[in-house]
Amino acid sequence: MGNERNWAGNLSYRAAEVAHPASVDELRGRLAAGGPVRMLGTRHCFNDIADTDGALIALDRMPRIIEVNGQRDAVRVSGGLRYGDIAPVLHDQGLALANLASLPHISVAGAVATGTHGSGDGIGSLAAAVRALTVLTASGEVRRLQRGDADFAGAVVSLGALGAVLDITLDVEPTYAVAQHVYDGPGWDAVLADLDAVTGIGTSVSLFSTWRRTDAADLLWVKQRQPDGRADERAGLAAALGAAVADGKRHPILGVDAEACTEQGGVPGEWFQRLPHFKLEFTPSAGAELQSEYLVPRTDAVAAIEAVRSLAERIAPLLLVNEIRTVRADALWLSPAYRTDIVGLHFTWRPDEQAVRALLPELEAALPASARPHWGKIFTLDAAEVRARNPRWDDFAALRAAWDPERRFVNDYLARLGL
Template sequence: MERNWAGNLEYRAARIAHPASIDELRGALAGDGPVRVLGTRHSFNDLADTDGTLIATDRLPGEVHAGSAQGAVRVSGGLRYGDLAPRLQERGLALANLASLPHISVAGAVATGTHGSGDRIGSLASAVRAIEFLTPAGETRALARGDADFDGAVVHLGALGVVTAVELDVEPTYEVAQTVYEGPRWDAILADLDAVTSVGTSVSIFTRWSSGTAADQLWVKQRLPGDADGAARRDALVERLGARPATVPRHPILGMPADACTAQLGRPGPWFERLPHFRLDFTPSAGEELQSEYLVPRGDAVAALETLRSLAGRIAPLLQVCEVRTVRADELWLSPAYRTDVVALHFTWVRDQPAVEALLPAIEAALPSTARPHWGKLFTLPAEELRRRYSRFDDFAVLRDRFDPSGRLRNGFLARVGL
């Protein structure tokens, strides 16, 4: 019995293939039945499910090579970020950002528009400069930044083929220091949200929505070397928020041990050991959980947060923690940050799926109509509403038909979202 990482979904596949080479992958794709691709299983919905063949990428070679130009590397799609990062570090290279979990695959994160945090940093998909697919017909399709279909193909929901390689933007390695501040007041946060989210390279606000007056924690990751003016602004902001520096390492969920978390207390370290919240060698979950996330344009963010405060009495009983982050705009058709800087509202729920799914429509109705859900997490917005919120939705459907004219990659999730 095969399940996703969270354990809330049992895959319906009649067969799971584990190809160990591109030739074996081509053989697994041969035939005429439905297929889907399985990465590290971090989707909380049935995005990757099928009643045909699931093709897992975990045994494909995890290769890292020089890219086609300076400032780029070519990596296998199935490689996890936590395994890729040390190999880049050995070469003196780094990525601009990482998600909170290093356990996710490059291809899976890119396909769903997964992100880290930072006012000036795009999603993980925005670092892609070229992408290569093996289509259900066994054909190799390669696209590079600037090609006509590239912006449509990067965030692709597994609907175009199996990603065999991606080329990523890289830069010289750098260090980051991470500091946690406790008890920032909501009135001060909402009075100048831009100042809060710009106080570090990467900023996260954590709350359980159990207090109407203060959030739980503010996590600030600062790229080094910093500057004296930036440190002074941060100190002044922290004072204005009524927050205080944590004196011991913290977990995002108050009361949980911080062993699984990356180093804090302002101690410098390599980028890949600070930008994620969690360490690769730990399972980060607080237990069985569900997740949802909605990304809203920056101009709608304060109204969205006020809405969540008004729903706190309904949210808090089902919530483990809510995280607020920022993502820079991009040009990728199905990215939740398409052509707008966004603020991401992430929910880690207790694993009571009926109760969570009963609450989500109320949250979706109350949030601004510009909110876009994370494709790999739980949401209930109907297809017609998703189409309205993505101006290139129909263009992507045309692109999908060119890559998969027989519809072998289509599944229940794609049908439900209108693709």
């Protein structure tokens, strides 16, 4: 396909075509044409999870659906829509999602299928908000599942292995405001002495570090729902960490202009204008970058951070920024948060894939054996290890075989993992 690449530009797709069906009938017709297929979202994966030597199918031209139910506690949306497309519409109706990822640019179906998460001690991943979903299988059958159905927990974080996700129903709640508070230089020793206190100081908390120094992180970001009755508590914790209130707006990557970032400085704003780190109208993060992420149970979080700290000299030359944040447990089979609250260690790397891939085995060996890689980002753990760290893997493999017996949606990525 020549110039068809992923968002970061590190992957050229091998597919012979990219189809953009505009209706369910067109989509069904393309599936009926036969051959290998994969679904393509907003291209924000850094590995070949969405690649194929057959046809890529994007749902970005399908009918736009944003339908709130009569109880006003759920919204049904087209799988190809981005969170940034949905959020303002919900807000205009007085509604909100409980969580958003750092980027509003990602599609709902793609984010859910890969277990992408957002942040907050008391908040589940984006996939945890899924109440129901409708999938068109390779055979042309429409299947709709909802919470409580036998296969639901396996079909949500699906790695794109089951079919085309036509629509997803998400939990919603009344709209709310959020303020972001940013602090410079929290000390690592103090942070790790009581990590729960740090991650619990706000609705959503992130620690950013370049690991050019090992005594202190670069930034502590606290997103707090309004009204905010925790100012004194937050100030006391910042003082205990040796952190100072930022004297201006900050980008997660030190030295980068913060214009693309959502408003900070404790200025309240609507939920969808504060929960993401980046504004929809800007290129997020660094643009030219690679990403890896490992998610560990909270019980292993301090050991995981200490492992990264011990490799700081090896990591720092390749790193743009490391973000650490938390996610509540869920019951979804292939979710990194399956049956355990987790802490995510997210690495935004400089765009040197050969060097990053050379470093990752050392990093993966140093992390606790409970660390699960993010499905859409770069990792080098072998297939047996990945399967062992996901206790419902065999159940998911059986589900995939039942839904796609001809293996139409299986690509090299899934085959490497044993699917």
